[in-house]
Amino acid sequence: MPKVVLFDGAFEPYAELTVFESELMQQHGTGQYGATTSFVGTMRDFNEGDDVSAMFLEHYAGMTEKALEKICDQAMADYPILDCLILHRVGEIKPNDSIVLVAAWSAHRGAAFDASRMLIEKLKTDAPFWKKETLNDGARWVEKNTDG
Amino acid sequence: MSIKVLFFASLRDEMGRGEDDVDLANAKSVADVWKAVADGKEMPSNLLMAVNQDYVNAEAPVQDNDEVAFFPPVTGG
Numbered sequence: 223m224p225k226v227v228l229f230d231g232a233f234e235p236y237a238e239l240t241v242f243e244s245e246l247m248q249q250h251g252t253g254q255y256g257a258t259t260s261f262v263g264t265m266r267d268f269n270e271g272d273d274v275s276a277m278f279l280e281h282y283a284g285m286t287e288k289a290l291e292k293i294c295d296q297a298m299a300d301y302p303i304l305d306c307l308i309l310h311r312v313g314e315i316k317p318n319d320s321i322v323l324v325a326a327w328s329a330h331r332g333a334a335f336d337a338s339r340m341l342i343e344k345l346k347t348d349a350p351f352w353k354k355e356t357l358n359d360g361a362r363w364v365e366k367n368t369d370g
Numbered sequence: 371m372s373i374k375v376l377f378f379a380s381l382r383d384e385m386g387r388g389e390d391d392v393d394l395a396n397a398k399s400v401a402d403v404w405k406a407v408a409d410g411k412e413m414p415s416n417l418l419m420a421v422n423q424d425y426v427n428a429e430a431p432v433q434d435n436d437e438v439a440f441f442p443p444v445t446g447g
Contacts, residue, residue: 280378280379281446282376282378282423282439282441285420285424288424310447321446345447346444346445346446346447347444348425348444349444349446349447350418350420350439350441350444351444351445352379352380352441352445352446353446363379363442363445364445365442365443366445367445
């Protein structure tokens with residue numbers, strides 16, 4: 223079953239991935255997938271030519287979870303994948319912290335790659351999160367996503 | 371008709387408030403709600419909006435006790 227989790231503090235994406243994978247094997251049995259792909263987004267300490275010392279990730283509690291669940295459901299419907307996972311950070315974040323993980327499991331690599339790409343791209347356009355960066359001389363809202 | 375209005379991120383800063391409980395007798399659509407709360411501000415062309423936590427467009431109908439949210443383009447991930 224797809225899973226969506228928001229973290230209000232630091233999380234270890236690869237440890238979470240391993241935990242979910244063991245849940246997945248309990249649910250579906252072993253030997254059911256041949257491909258796992260994951261994408262992890264990490265906070266940089268620079269953006270648009272400026273040093274960024276911290277970031278606040280605002281979200282619309284309730285709608286964010288709902289939007290992410292909808293994206294997982296769409297991935298499950300559109301690609302032959304066994305399961306998928308979305309983890310996302312909220313609140314105060316420091317450079318080098320993990321912001322997001324998306325992952326997909328499938329029998330063959332194509333579907334897992336395609337589903338992971340769809341999960342992260344759709345998250346970037348649909349999930350109500352907003353980044354506010356702390357700079358040396360103040361703070362600013364990030365107005366748009368950079369091209370993938 | 372009682373509507374809970376939410377603003378997020380830079381729009382909340384601009385509006386000077388994150389939440390507004392309004393009683394609107396004649397609001398039929400999300401656009402009507404915007405007009406009632408936006409202090410004369412034009413609806414930005416890239417504005418996103420949701421009713422009861424589902425994306426809608428400005429023509430979407432509103433009902434008593436709806437939660438209507440307005441926000442700028444999202445920047446997660």
